[in-house]
Amino acid sequence: GAGVSQTPSNKVTEKGKYVELRCDPISGHTALYWYRQSLGQGPEFLIYFQGTGAADDSGLPNDRFFAVRPEGSVSTLKIQRTERGDSAVYLCASSSQGGRTDEQFFGPGTRLTVL
Amino acid sequence: SQQGEEDPQALSIQEGENATMNCSYKTSINNLQWYRQNSGRGLVHLILIRSNEREKHSGRLRVTLDTSKKSSSLLITASRAADTASYFCAPDTGRRALTFGSGTRLQVQP
Numbered sequence: 001g002a003g004v005s006q007t008p009s010n011k012v013t014e015k016g017k018y019v020e021l022r023c024d025p026i027s028g029h030t031a032l033y034w035y036r037q038s039l040g041q042g043p044e045f046l047i048y049f050q051g052t053g054a055a056d057d058s059g060l061p062n063d064r065f066f067a068v069r070p071e072g073s074v075s076t077l078k079i080q081r082t083e084r085g086d087s088a089v090y091l092c093a094s095s096s097q098g099g100r101t102d103e104q105f106f107g108p109g110t111r112l113t114v115l
Numbered sequence: 116s117q118q119g120e121e122d123p124q125a126l127s128i129q130e131g132e133n134a135t136m137n138c139s140y141k142t143s144i145n146n147l148q149w150y151r152q153n154s155g156r157g158l159v160h161l162i163l164i165r166s167n168e169r170e171k172h173s174g175r176l177r178v179t180l181d182t183s184k185k186s187s188s189l190l191i192t193a194s195r196a197a198d199t200a201s202y203f204c205a206p207d208t209g210r211r212a213l214t215f216g217s218g219t220r221l222q223v224q225p
Contacts, residue, residue: 004157031211033211033212033213035212035213040217041217042118042203042215042216042217042218043158043203043213043215044215045210045212045213045214048210048211048212050211055211056210056211056212059212089156091157091158093158098211099211100145100146100207100209100210100211101145101146101163101165103148103160103163104158104160104213105160106157106158106159107157108156108157109156109157
């Protein structure tokens with residue numbers, strides 16, 4: 001049983017470029033979450049999917065950030081016109097049904113560095 | 116939005132000692148979860164305690180919840196070097212997503 005996987009594990013880009021980060025959740029999990037973690041801080045919520053739809057995107061910092069989950073499985077977080085402040089570890093998690101007591105299973109994260 | 120605040124920020128102990136971390140939160144909750152994070156990457160769920168529970172055990176972990184004081188504690192007994200990690204609490208916010216504080220960084224010296 002594979003866990004949550006994320007690709008790439010590391011991404012270095014230049015300011016102003018576009019990046020895509022991919023998350024493969026645990027098979028059968030309907031809920032998928034994206035978090036962002038800066039050094040020395042806890043993960044910060046970005047967006048939550050229930051199936052194919054974004055049920056809560058209140059954590060996205062601005063309109064440069066967008067995420068999709070077209071078939072209710074794999075999700076892609078897209079960041080346009082990257083800024084140095086976007087540098088962080090981007091974590092993806094999934095849970096079986098998205099309930100408030102459901103355990104969330106985290107991937108290893110993608111470390112994004114914007115030069 | 117509500118988030119847990121872990122205390123202390125950092126803790127260094129010797130292998131075999133017990134480690135206690137605390138979490139405080141602001142509003143009433145239905146449950147609270149604890150997670151561990153090794154090496155700044157993925158988090159691992161440790162335990163969930165519900166508001167009607169005062170104490171819960173899982174292996175070497177003991178979690179308490181005091182809803183009157185709006186606080187929780189995580190005790191790791193007989194610590195091992197492998198317990199070195201950051202520990203986060205996530206009090207239920209009424210949302211599906213978890214809300215974390217800055218965590219407690221535990222260092223267990225062999």
